[in-house]
Amino acid sequence: xxxxxxxxxxxxxxxxxxxxxxxxxxxxxxxxxxxxxxxxxxxxxxxxxxxxxxxxxxxxxxxxxxxxxxxxxxxxxxxxxxxxxxxxxxxxxxxxxxxxxxxxxxxxxxxxxxxxxxxxxxxxxxxxxxxxxxxxxxxxxxxxxxxxxxxxxxxxxxxxxxxxxxxxxxxxxxxxxxxxxxxxxxxxxxxxxxxxxxxxxxxxxxxxxxxxxxxxxxxxxxxxxxxxxxxxxxxxxxxxxxxxxxxxxx
Amino acid sequence: xxxxxxxxxxxxxxxxxxxxxxxxxxxxxxxxxxxxxxxxxxxxxxxxxxxxxxxxxxxxxxxxxxxxxxxxxxxxxxxxxxxxxxxxxxxxxxxxxxxxxxxxxxxxxxxxxxxxxxxxxxxxxxxxxxxxxxxxxxxxxxxxxxxxxxxxxxxxxxxxxxxxxxxxxxxxxx
Numbered sequence: 001x002x003x004x005x006x007x008x009x010x011x012x013x014x015x016x017x018x019x020x021x022x023x024x025x026x027x028x029x030x031x032x033x034x035x036x037x038x039x040x041x042x043x044x045x046x047x048x049x050x051x052x053x054x055x056x057x058x059x060x061x062x063x064x065x066x067x068x069x070x071x072x073x074x075x076x077x078x079x080x081x082x083x084x085x086x087x088x089x090x091x092x093x094x095x096x097x098x099x100x101x102x103x104x105x106x107x108x109x110x111x112x113x114x115x116x117x118x119x120x121x122x123x124x125x126x127x128x129x130x131x132x133x134x135x136x137x138x139x140x141x142x143x144x145x146x147x148x149x150x151x152x153x154x155x156x157x158x159x160x161x162x163x164x165x166x167x168x169x170x171x172x173x174x175x176x177x178x179x180x181x182x183x184x185x186x187x188x189x190x191x192x193x194x195x196x197x198x199x200x201x202x203x204x205x206x207x208x209x210x211x212x213x214x215x216x217x218x219x220x221x222x223x224x225x226x227x228x229x230x231x232x233x234x235x236x237x238x239x240x241x242x243x244x245x246x247x248x249x250x
Numbered sequence: 251x252x253x254x255x256x257x258x259x260x261x262x263x264x265x266x267x268x269x270x271x272x273x274x275x276x277x278x279x280x281x282x283x284x285x286x287x288x289x290x291x292x293x294x295x296x297x298x299x300x301x302x303x304x305x306x307x308x309x310x311x312x313x314x315x316x317x318x319x320x321x322x323x324x325x326x327x328x329x330x331x332x333x334x335x336x337x338x339x340x341x342x343x344x345x346x347x348x349x350x351x352x353x354x355x356x357x358x359x360x361x362x363x364x365x366x367x368x369x370x371x372x373x374x375x376x377x378x379x380x381x382x383x384x385x386x387x388x389x390x391x392x393x394x395x396x397x398x399x400x401x402x403x404x405x406x407x408x409x410x411x412x413x414x415x416x417x418x419x420x421x422x423x424x
Contacts, residue, residue, distance in 0.1 A: 045313050
């Protein structure tokens with residue numbers, strides 16, 4: 001088994017899965033019907049992406065684990081997602097700001113991953129990229145509506161961005177796995193993703209009349225399986241059915 | 251009951267036999283948009299004979315579209331009903347599905363059904379920019395506005411006509 005490839009793919013899969021799980025919490029609770037549908041549609045795309053990636057991770061691992069085994073029967077310390085994905089949904093401004101920061105990252109990430117030397121990853125990236133375009137367009141517009149909206153919405157989205165920014169450093173911190181994958185032409189160059197991401201964030205913040213807050217500290221460790229206190233609760237809810245009735249089918 | 255087609259079928263491509271399978275598959279439609287067959291949608295990529303069985307190759311529309319699972323089951327059920335016992339449905343990701351693969355007939359059927367088909371080629375436009383000036387499927391006015399980018403299914407957006415005031419679905423470019 002190619003351990004680095006397995007790690008690389010499972011990280012991508014976990015990010016999509018946990019982000020999708022969080023976003024799906026809005027189902028039936030959106031501020032109005034159309035937005036409720038938009039958030040759950042995006043969540044569906046993310047979970048679809050997670051399925052493709054986790055299935056592939058299971059294949060790379062070669063131990064016969066399926067997408068469901070990986071999603072429902074791993075413990076907290078075995079999850080490799082970034083912290084930003086697992087943070088509770090907060091208010092609508094917080095969910096929107098997180099989604100925008102993550103959508104901008106995903107868009108530039110999958111744009112680059114389309115050229116991966118790994119044919120399966122390249123195919124998944126090409127498939128997912130077009131959906132990322134819709135997600136990014138949607139969350140960018142909401143950032144502008146909230147930021148350049150009322151005093152209340154501006155204040156709330158400013159608070160959200162201030163809280164979220166320290167969690168974005170982790171998105172660009174390359175480790176041994178990233179470097180090895182990049183050397184093999186499989187992984188992307190995180191430095192260039194960071195440059196594109198910064199431009200995207202500056203552009204939308206400017207239009208949204210938002211200041212980019214200074215960050216005095218950063219949070220990380222998700223990719224080593226070190227998660228925040230929120231992760232266990234998220235998994236408990238997500239996994240409860242399969243843990244109670246292992247192998248349950250619809 | 252129809253004859254059971256099994257191992258006596260030749261390996262590889264047998265055009266007549268494959269066309270027969272394609273004719274059966276004409277009856278498999280999208281569960282959400284029943285006027286479209288899977289061939290109209292462009293998700294039916296290939297039909298092959300493989301080790302005596304039939305292999306149907308499809309490609310997903312949206313990554314998480316729940317209709318895909320139903321479509322897979324419908325393909326299997328429809329072929330089984332017509333005497334094809336050994337059916338494998340395989341999903342292929344590359345090249346990724348695009349609305350450019352919607353057939354001309356499919357586009358017409360969509361419009362008749364009240365859904366505006368994708369405007370222009372997905373390959374030639376930036377999906378991040380909203381589509382404007384769509385003609386209302388009821389009164390043909392171009393004075394229409396997007397209400398929500400995400401409609402009742404992942405593939406649709408919701409629009410409203412300012413002339414006749416009716417809402418309508420738009421099948422988004424992807």
